[in-house]
Amino acid sequence: RQNPVKDVRNIPKETGGDFHKEHHGGSATSESLNVYSKSKVFSSDGIPTSKVIKHEPLISPGKKKRKTGQRFKSLRLVKRGDETEKPCQLTFGSYCLWSVEHKEEMKDLMVKKLKDQLFVARAYYPSIAKLQSQEKLSRELKQNIQDHERMLSEAVVDADLPLHVEEKIQRMEATITRAKSFHVDCSNVDKKLRQILDLTEDEAHFHRRQSAFLYHLGVQTMPKSLHCLSMRLTVEYFKSPSLDVEHTHSERLIDPALQHYVIFSKNILASSVAINSTVMSAKESGTLVFHILTDNQNYFSMKLWFSRIFYKKALINVQNIEDYFLENSYKLGIHPHLSFSEEFRISVQSVDQPSTVHMRTEYISVFSHAYFLLPDIFKKLKRIIVLDDDVVVQRDLSPLWNLDLKGKVSGAVEFCRVQLGHLKSYLGEKKYDENMCVWMSGLSIADLDKWREINLTGTYWQLLPEHMDLQNGTQTSWRTAALPTSILAFQDLIFLLNDTWVLSGLGTNYGVDEDAIRNTAVLHYNGNMKPWLELGIPKYKMYWRNFLTQQNQFMDECNVNP
Template sequence: MEAAIAKAKSCPVDCNNVDKKLRQLVDLTEDEANFHRKQSAFLYQLAVQTMPKSLHCLSMRLTVEYFRSPLDLEQSLSEKVLNPDLHHYVIFSRNLLASSVAINSTVQNTEESEKQVFHVLTDRENYFAMKLWFFINKYREATVQVLNIEDLKLNNHYKLAPLHLSLPEEFRVSFLRVDKLSSYQIRTEYLSIFSHSHYLLPKIFPTLKKIVVLDDDILTQRDLSELWSVDMGGKVIGAVQFCAVKLGQLKNYLPRYSVSENSCAWMSGVNIIDLSRWREHNLTETFQRLVQEMSTEEGLSETTALSASMLTFQGQVYALDDSWMLSGLGLNYGHEDDALRTAAVLHFNGNMKPWLELGIPKYKSSWRKFLNLQNQFLSDCNVNP
């Protein structure tokens, strides 16, 4: 040992060279870490925004089969779709699997499925696949109507612009919070709201007086029939409020407009809509006017829909009990088992949808229960979320 120490001491070491070498290693490690962080973020967004290969296969197979099928798929639906005395549900969706689970779970949790009528609004690309799917798959006694929103001819449509399907929009809003120790923290919350397509509902369904709008990323666990007996006290829309975000905190998104600062934001997912009141208050025209004003002043931006929606329904929202919906299952790992079990509707808003591989495993099992994985089309395309 003494010989080894003596030999080590006899070798001159330049500390400056060692310091430079260590700094180079640190810099290289940081650069590599930053590269992998950016790559991870890019791949995550790609996985979130890209349709899985199996779902694309399913849509294509069903579309081909639609045109090959000898069945009369254009036969008229029963007069249920026009009967205002039944329970009408509306879903905007491009995702066949998601809308199927939303409908199946709603039907399986009701005692009177014959009263339920579902209207699925989609685009031309997915219309034929959905039409065949909901024709060959039955949901007890419920009626399912598939509509191509691009083919709808609406009277007095705003500026006669072509119709395009837009889905419920999800926003991440951040606030600067100052705590008691005067330290600044950023708090981030997630909101899902109506899209431009939702504001055409009174014109799409002129004979209906009341509807329930469901997002396609929901799962029903309780009979929703009770919603039809809710007295909204003259309000236009019934929604679960999200009081973690107040309108006063959204001032940056609501320039020069007066708002009730202590009013809570509200969420899409499950919403009762009184179409008669909507028409009386001309809310479609109000929304379109606000969008036009904001677009003229600031240019059309991603936050335009958020701002216009909050202003359009200000003072017209009836607060549903929180037990009607539990949100955040596509972003929050920490929901308690009791909350998951007792909520009437589970809302998978967020990036980690249950039909994606990166969906949160704890919640995906509940969603998968309403899929018939033995279906031939699902098996052929290896659909196994």
């Protein structure tokens, strides 16, 4: 493990880089970004392919940089093979972090040793058999080969091997040692040993690719129990009499004097935990209004859930954002791809150590395209706080409502392990401070009055065509364009929150500091390993489960137990 980096002034000069899409299950699909010298695109099995792109190092290395808001005990870098090969995360993403933590004890160590001995013995046997004075050695070698073949034909793991296997291994080892003492035809031995090397490497890489594919499948797809819950709630919605709690509190929904939180989500449990944790941590719940923006598929299930589950005195408003697109298509001109959060995997390469082995991988989350519609959706509100659905709130957030943003449009926590200079190949020709840190979503404050005053959404629409073909945009191109458009649109418009407000990395990093977790207002489970997934990081799940709804009929029927 590498030592934690507390200050970016200690980070060496690094090149720009590329990005990958990171995916997670049960919520918005995320994206990932690789910051080094290869541009990656995911193939259908979730494993990226690449093409080489040249990048320049960051300038002004001596300039003082801000301290990073992340507090990690360690960073993991998993390597495949020797030092000349790429870091595991560059190829397989967060699967590498998961696989290290879930590495099982080998159950076939002796079996593998038998196979290795058998291959070496077979490599030497043809040459030894040609030596006329070594018939005895030849017979012994042949007998040992047959014994090994017999044992391996009946054994898959060490428990299947006979009791006398140790004796067989020692006998074979002694015979191979004697065979090596003779001057034999090296070409045959060399050919055989190269063959075993190639076969072993191919087999290892195949199993890693297969495991990575299954991992990505697990984090990209919604668990069966959550799908069941959504379907059951949808059916129940249409069977139940109309219950529109929001209509009876319509004035509260647009009252700028109240505290309005916005959550983009397609995940009932995730949004429920985000709301419940915020309410339970608040000093006063009667002033809280939550606006959940979801899609057509999840709208009815969420409507029913939040009409039957109450969170003290807080008001919950569920909106179908696709209705907004339909009603305003004449203004938008296009129908943006509906995504609620964007996450990128970034691999950063040091200029001083150009080998891809010496790369570090970071995971960031940025504002999605839907974020830029907020001033128009909430026309009568002046300030809102936007929460990602993969957060847990541990402290009262009311001080943020009176926070002076110093004329900025938004407030967010920065992440200085990735800087804009690392992303220069993706930000186009626009001018920007290369030493500026990126910022994270999770929790962000939006001053909607200031937003409308400077027409930030208009700036976004001007930037978007520079990074994608609007008329022929695919889901991938829309999601990829979220990174540069979001960063450039908000350039110099972000007020930096104290890093004690948000702690990110609980969906990727196994070494997040426990003291930091206890002392942070908002825990952000950004990354693939979400707390509602079986593949989530176990030791962080309890913070999320503390606010999970208990003893619910629909959850019990669908066996929902994340």
